[in-house]
Amino acid sequence: MFRSEALLGVPIQFRGSSQRQTLDNVVSAARSADFEQLALPLLASLYNHAFWLTRNHAEAEDLVQETFSKALRAFDSFQADTNFKGWIFRILRNTFFTSRSGIAASRTVFLEDHPHALETPDTSSTPEDNLIRLDNQAALQRALEQLEPPLREALLLCDVEEVKYRDIALILDIPIGTVMSRISRARRALRQLLQLQLGESQ
């Protein structure tokens, strides 16, 4: 191949650069393939989470699309030994909060970490709370919808996406202790909402 290039009169100094270019392309293609391999299996999860944030099919799709775009461009900064899921969910979330509906959503102040501001009474040591019916999927979905978004977000990352507290802290950009208390509060609030629904239907 080099010979034919020489025969065709390709100047020698271009040979090296074209080789490098080809190499770059191979590396780039390999990195893109790496990215795809990591990102494709998360498509359904990212979309589900995007929908919980945006509450709208078109916006959820746009959000995932933009997330992929940003993540692909930033993929060089991704370190192979870190958690890809945490990394891309963080991008998804940051992208959401710079979108129009995200900015609107972030205007709602969440009064947490002032423990008494929104304290849900702890009823969890009463035996009654074991009697909640969890077989009613629709009721649980209604309750999830009524949860305050910051509580819901932490809970969904934990229970649905099975992300560890450490990575949730990175995604939400909050201390790990706050992750722990948000998840715990989310669960207490869910129980209360379910109990309320149960009371209403009786």
Place this chain on the structure above:
Amino acid sequence: MIQAIEHLNPDTLSAFVDGELPDGEQEAIQQHLAGCHVCALRVLSATELKAATARAGRRFALPPGTLARLTAQLHREPRGSLRIHSTRRVAWASLAAAMLLAVSLIGWRQLHETNTLAAELLDQHLATLSSAAAPQVISSDRHTVKPWFQGRLPFSFNLPDAPALPPDTTLKGADLAYLHGQPAALLLFTIHKHQVSVFLTQRSGDPNLVALPGVRSGFTIHSAATHDLQIVAVSDVNPADLDALVATLLRAQSPS
């Protein structure tokens, strides 16, 4: 010597269920649970809530069009605009590799999702079998059952008259359900005392519904579709009887 029992505080209990406590603490709690019935029940209940949340939160399925667009985007997007002058061979090779990867991943994902969907169907069917879970509408009258869904579902469907149902098949009631993130009408029938759950959803072109296994854990799963509805029936009744019911429901959707 009386030791005051201090119950687990809710944050600790929640972190315990998530397996997020340091080893030493995790063990100490195991020991506490062995002797404290109240906390053991709370842990059980918290575990159930966690599992139920995982199911309920996995709610918004990717519409097929969106899946196709996003997958295409993943293949199309070039990394670094300066590298666009690639030699053709590399471009084609990487394209081919990407397509192969996508096809195999989508295949894997579909298989995986088909199994989850079958498990979800079975779960919901089993839930209806427990006597504690009475359906929201208890009626064998189609004129009661059908209107109940109005405003609750983004689509409508027809129900056959009682005499049009196959022999010894009775409509028992109905409920609202979610299947694969989509709202579904859940119709409960009995055929010769066997319980049957029939799910009606909007047809989404979801290939998972078509690829459902016929038998799972001893239950028969039959699905059929009209132009805009998907019907999936689950039961332990014999497959021929289940088929007859599905066929009757299909016929009812296209009144001649």
